[in-house]
Amino acid sequence: MTVNPEPENYEDSYLAAAYWGPRKESPEECARRAATFLSGLADHDPLLAHWNKIPKPRGRGRKTPLMPPDLTMLTDAFRRGVNREPGGPAIERLGLTVGAYNDGARQDYASLSICCGGYAEGMSNLCLLTLPSQGAGAERLFTAPVLSGALRSMVLAWDPDWAVAMSRTHQDLDDQGDRGDVWLGWVTYFARARGVVPPLPAPVRIEPVEDKGTLIVLTPERFTVSDPEHVALSRRVRDLLSRAGLLKPLQPRG
Incomplete structure (x- = not known):
């Protein structure tokens, strides 16, 4: 089987991503977090409820379902996802990487990329969800409730420093000039350790995520x-x- 890891048209696609600084974690710890994330993500839309591991070498191999989450299989996936030079030893400080794709038709294609457990100085770990660019599934996903739910699932699983959900055209606009390392998306999350979210103008909505931090939703309708x-x-x-x-840029947390 050949797996196409990415859809061809990114023009109107959306992403949801969580980022955190250096944090040393074992394959078992990464697997537990991934299981929590996948279980939470599945509650928000059928397209987010069925995932398969992207095989290595990329694009070749049998389909390996990740749902329902199995800790033993996920632990093995992260262990195999260690960074290394070809034929060389594992470079543990660079973390563990696992990729996945959903079971949707081509127009409903979504993918996941997770890098967990990296602790090299200045490193950013991440959980990146790339959503389909068009079709009925995309229309369901491109709403404030679904994107907020996806970010909440990331926050509760990965405990990131910040997270964002936005379109790629918005990302291009926000990424212009010297604006630091943090994007402001349609939906954005900040961990409590980063500071206090100030009062913001209407129609912006501010929501707590348990005791972890704050979710900011710019508009109830689709941001464009x-x-x-x-x-x-x-x-x-x-x-x-x-x-x-x-x-401010990511900082290591103890």
Whole structure:
């Protein structure tokens, strides 16, 4: 079987991603977090409920379902995902990587990339969910409740420093100029350790995620860069968050 790891058209696609700094974790610890994440993610849409491990070498091998999550299989997947030079020893400080794709048709294709357990200086661990770019499934996913739910699942599993859900066109707009390492998306999460979220203008919604941090939803309707009011709101909120010190680069946590 050949697996195409990414859809061809990214123009209108969305991503949800969580990032955290150096944190040494074993394959068993990464597997437990992944199981929690996959179980939580499945509650938000059928397209997010069926995942298969991307085989190595990439694109070749039999389908390996990840749902329902099995700790033994996930532990083995992370153990095999260690970084190494060809034929050389494992480079443990660079973490463990696992990729997955869903069972959707081509227009409903989604993928996951997880890097966990890295502790090299300045390293960023991540959980990246790439969503389909078009079709009925994409329309269901591109809503504030679903994207907020996906980020909540990431937060509760991975305990990241920050997380974001946004379109790639919004990402391109937000990534211009010297703006630090943190994007402000349609939905954005900040861990409590990063600071206090200041009062933000309507229609922005601020929601706690248990005792871990805060979720910020810019607009109840779909955020689009073609709407000047949306763009102006994003820039105003970014300025307020920057003044509050929430957009600083990742820092190691003890």
